[in-house]
Amino acid sequence: MLTSAATSPTETVDARSVIPVDIVERYHRARPTSAATFARARASMPGAETRAVTYYWPFPTVIDRGEGAELVDVDGLRYIDVVNNYTSLVHGNAQPEVAAALGPVLRRGTVFPALHDSQIALAEALVARIPAVELLRFTNSGSEASALALRIARRATGRRSITIAEGGYHGAVPPFTSGEPEITRTPYNDISALQSTITDDTAAVFMEPFLGAGGVIPGDPVFLHAVQRRAREVGAIFVLDEIQSLRNAPRGMADSLGLQPDLITLAKLIGGGLPIGAVGGRADLLELTSPLVPGRLDHAGTLNGNVAACVAGRAALRRLDAAAIDWLNTAAEGLALGIEAAGEAAGLPVTVTRAGSILNVHPGSAPVRAPRDAGRAAGCRAALHLGLLVEGIYTTPRGMINLSTALTPRQLDRVRDGYTTVLERLVNAPALLAEATGDAA
Ligand SMILES: Cc1ncc(COP(=O)(O)O)c(C=O)c1O
Known part of the structure; x- marks a missing residue:
């Protein structure tokens, strides 16, 4: 049974009505402490949330700790x-080399109002690694990096306007949040629109190499080069968002x-x-700061x-070599x-973008x-997410997943098998099947 302590006045009604009851009950029954913790958190944080993406109906699983790939x-x-x-834990949770590097930092000081060696070491590593980065400055998040x-x-440029992609995400600060007047949105992978969306008024064009939050939609290289060319043509700054x-x-x-x-x-x-965050690039531009x-x-x-952050980042980056990426x-x-x-x-088809x-x-x-394709079948998405949690697979409500080097082949097989189990369960719910296949229920 669902308890009223766990429900919220703003919860997603859709999810409640379409997720199979047996999944919801199994989810709820195994998580009494999460339910109680969620109820407690609502007294100090609106909706028990401090970061969009962490809430989902009926209440989020509350995490105690991370151990490698678990x-x-x-x-x-x-x-x-x-x-x-x-994506920020590319080596999984509490990676031993990262943890070991952080140990001395906790004893010798986590932050100084001064230049220090670990800051320079991370800057040097990034300049050496990324050809377009000649100089860089650090911030505390990707959102701050976009703002800088x-x-x-x-x-x-002496200009104010910005062009970003429809469905592009560059952070949670204005003007990158929705509805800001200085932003022009251009359809992703559509070269024909660029002439009118990137103009003599454009200060900067921000683009992801693939739409991440927008549904992991790969960018056509021809499109990305056309964006770069058009930005050059009108004298706008071309910013590639490599945060993911x-x-x-x-x-x-x-x-x-x-x-x-x-x-x-x-x-x-x-x-x-x-x-952490950083802005890197052409030396003449960075020298302006x-x-x-x-x-x-x-x-x-x-x-x-x-x-x-610099010490942990340096350790993580060192481990992410060409073999690890491969x-x-x-x-x-x-x-x-x-x-x-x-x-x-x-019998319940899914499409995986990558x-x-x-x-x-x-x-x-x-x-x-x-x-817009990545927003379809919202009920099915919610049911899949909750069903996977019941199976011990931790994914995101919108269906985005990403790997870490901590995962073993056996764990990857278990992830795939988790999908099999849940999809076999969902196929028996006519509304979900209809939603996924696009047939009217
Ligand atoms: C492509 C992209 N840009 C910017 C950001 C914002 O970064 P942060 O959450 O560190 O502010 C994100 C975060 O998800 C992102 O995926």
Whole structure:
């Protein structure tokens, strides 16, 4: 039985009505401590949330700890982790080398109001690794990196407008949040629109090499080059957002795609699981922020380039060599095929989109080419997510999953088998099947 303590006035009514009752009851029955913790948290945080994406109906599983490729919740249930904090834990949870590097930091100081060696070491590693990054500055998040990149672009061009992709995500700060007047949205992978969406007024064009939050929709290299060309043509700054994509190629995706962005934004994995962001790119643009340049663009931040994040990030980056990236991408390819085959065998088709080791499982067999396709079959998505949690597989509500180097082939097989089990269960729910196949219920 569902208890009223766990329900919220703003919960997703759709999810409640379409997720098979046996899944909801099994989810609820095994998680009394999560339910009680969620109820407690609502007294201090709105909807028990401090970060969009962590709430889902009927109440989120509350995590106690992470151990490599597994998460353990407050009820003692274990999960194979294929979220890895939305790509920031490329080596899984509490990776021993990262943890070992952090040990001395906790004794010697986590942050100083000064230049320090670990900051320089991470900056040097990133400059050496990413060809388009000649200089860089650190921030505390990807959102802050986007904000700084925009300020640099505005200073360099004297213009204010920005163009980003429909379904593109660059962070949770204005003007990157929805509905801001300075933003023009251009359809992703549509070259014909660029003439009118990138103009003489455009200060910067921000683009992901694949739409991450938009459904893991790969960018057509021809489109990405056309964006770069059009930005150059009108004198706008071309910013490639590599906040998720850096993991997909040894020198990042700007390099693997042959792009020469003016600026690159970074975050997530470069902090080894601690808060970080960075803007790198052309030296002349970054020099606009130098204290040695009169009238420079000021950029402050109490925790910018703190010791802890730089040390953890350096350790994580060192482990992410070409062999590790190759393993991740190959494993992801195998998992994508396995999940699609599971859907076919179960009679509830799914489509898996993929960019390197980042994937998104979409209910239905119709191609997923645009963010609106990634929003289809919301009930089926919610049921799949909750069903997988019941099976001990930790994924995201929207269906995005990504791999870590901590995963073993056996754990990857268990993830695929989890999909098989849940899809076989969902195929018996006519409303979900109809939603996934696009047939009227
Ligand atoms: C492509 C992309 N850009 C920017 C961001 C914002 O980064 P952060 O959450 O560190 O602010 C994200 C976060 O998901 C992202 O995926």
